[in-house]
Amino acid sequence: MKNAVVVYSSKYGSTKKYAEWIASDLSCELFEKKDITAKKLKQYDTIIYGGGLYAGGVNGIQLITKAFDQIKDKNLVVYTCGLADLQDPNNVQSIRKSLNKVFTQEMQDNIQVFHLRGAIDYSKLSTVHKIMMGTLHKMLLKKDAAARTNEDNQFLETYGKSVDFTDKQSLSPLLYHVKSLY
Ligand SMILES: Cc1cc2nc3c(=O)[nH]c(=O)nc-3n(C[C@H](O)[C@H](O)[C@H](O)COP(=O)(O)O)c2cc1C
Numbered sequence: 001m002k003n004a005v006v007v008y009s010s011k012y013g014s015t016k017k018y019a020e021w022i023a024s025d026l027s028c029e030l031f032e033k034k035d036i037t038a039k040k041l042k043q044y045d046t047i048i049y050g051g052g053l054y055a056g057g058v059n060g061i062q063l064i065t066k067a068f069d070q071i072k073d074k075n076l077v078v079y080t081c082g083l084a085d086l087q088d089p090n091n092v093q094s095i096r097k098s099l100n101k102v103f104t105q106e107m108q109d110n111i112q113v114f115h116l117r118g119a120i121d122y123s124k125l126s127t128v129h130k131i132m133m134g135t136l137h138k139m140l141l142k143k144d145a146a147a148r149t150n151e152d153n154q155f156l157e158t159y160g161k162s163v164d165f166t167d168k169q170s171l172s173p174l175l176y177h178v179k180s181l182y
Contacts, residue, residue, distance in 0.1 A: 004028040004046035004178065007036055009060030012125075014118030014166050015052045015081040021168050022048060025175055033060045038067035046075040046181060048174075052118060053082030055132070056098035064111070065102055075181050076111040079174060081118040083158070083165070088150050114174040119164035133159070 004026055008019035016032075023030035029044075033051075041047055041063075051059040058080050064071075080099070084091040095115055100108060125133065137159050140152050148156075 001026040001028045001046075001178075001182065003044050004048065005036075005041070005044040006030045006048045006050070007033055007041070007063065008050040009033040009052070009063075010050075010081075011052055011054075011059065011129075012119070012121070014164075015050045015059070015079075017166055018079065018081060018116055018171065019048075019050050021171055022050075022175065022178075025171070026178060033063055036063075038063070038070055041067055042070055042074075044074065046077070046178060047071060048077040048079070048178065050079045050081060050116075053080050053084070053095065056094070057102070058099060061099075061102060065107065068104075068107055072106070072110055075178070077114070077174065077178060078111050079114040079116055081116045083118055083120055083154075083163075084151055085154055086115050086117055090149070091151055094151075112177055114177075116170055116174075117165035117167065119162075119166055120158065121162035122160045123162065 005028060006019045006023045008015050010016035019030055049064050051061055058078070064076070064078060080095055082095065084095065086092055092115060099113065103111065122133070136155065140148065140156055143152065
C-alpha cells in the first residue's frame with residue numbers, strides 16, 4: 001500500500017511484532033519511532049502508530065500528539081498493546097480513559113484507535129519495571145480479595161511468569177479499517 005506508514009515504540013517486542021505484521025499485510029513502510037520525524041510523517045496519507053501500555057499510558061504517543069496539527073488531515077490510526085484482557089469492557093474503557101487524558105477532543109474525533117493484547121516475560125523486565133510490578137503486586141496482595149477487579153486478579157495470576165497473548169488474527173479490524181480507506 002503506497003503512502004501508508006507504520007511507526008511503533010516497543011520495549012520488549014510485542015508492539016513491534018504487531019507493527020511488522022501490519023506493515024507486511026499492507027506492504028507499507030515501517031519505522032521505529034526513534035527513526036522518524038514529524039516532518040517525514042507528513043509525507044504519508046495514512047499513519048499508523050503503535051505503542052505499548054505502561055501504567056495506562058501509550059509509549060511514545062507524544063509523536064502523534066505533538067505533530068497532530070501538522071498531520072490532522074491524514075488518516076490517523078493508533079493501536080495500543082497491553083496485557084489487559086480486552087474481552088472485559090472495563091479494561092477497554094480504562095485504556096480509553098487514559099488515552100483521552102492526552103488526546104484533545106479533536107484528536108479523539110480524528111484518530112481511529114484499536115487495542116491489541118501483548119506479552120510479558122518477567123525474567124526479561126528492566127530493573128525499574130521489575131520494581132514497579134513488584135510494588136503493584138504487594139499493593140494488590142494487601143487489597144481485600146473481594147475488592148479486587150478482574151484486571152487485579154489477572155495481574156496476580158500472571159505475576160512473575162511469561163505469558164504471550166499476541167495474536168495476528170486480532171489485527172483484522174485494524175487492517176479492515178485501513179484497507180477501507182483506499
Ligand atoms: C511497568 C509495566 C507497566 C505496565 N502497564 C500496563 C498497563 O497499564 N496496562 C496494560 O494493559 N499492560 C501493561 N503492561 C504490560 C505491557 O503493556 C505489555 O507487556 C506489552 O506487551 C508491552 O509491549 P512492548 O513490549 O511492545 O512495549 C505493563 C508492563 C510493565 C512492565
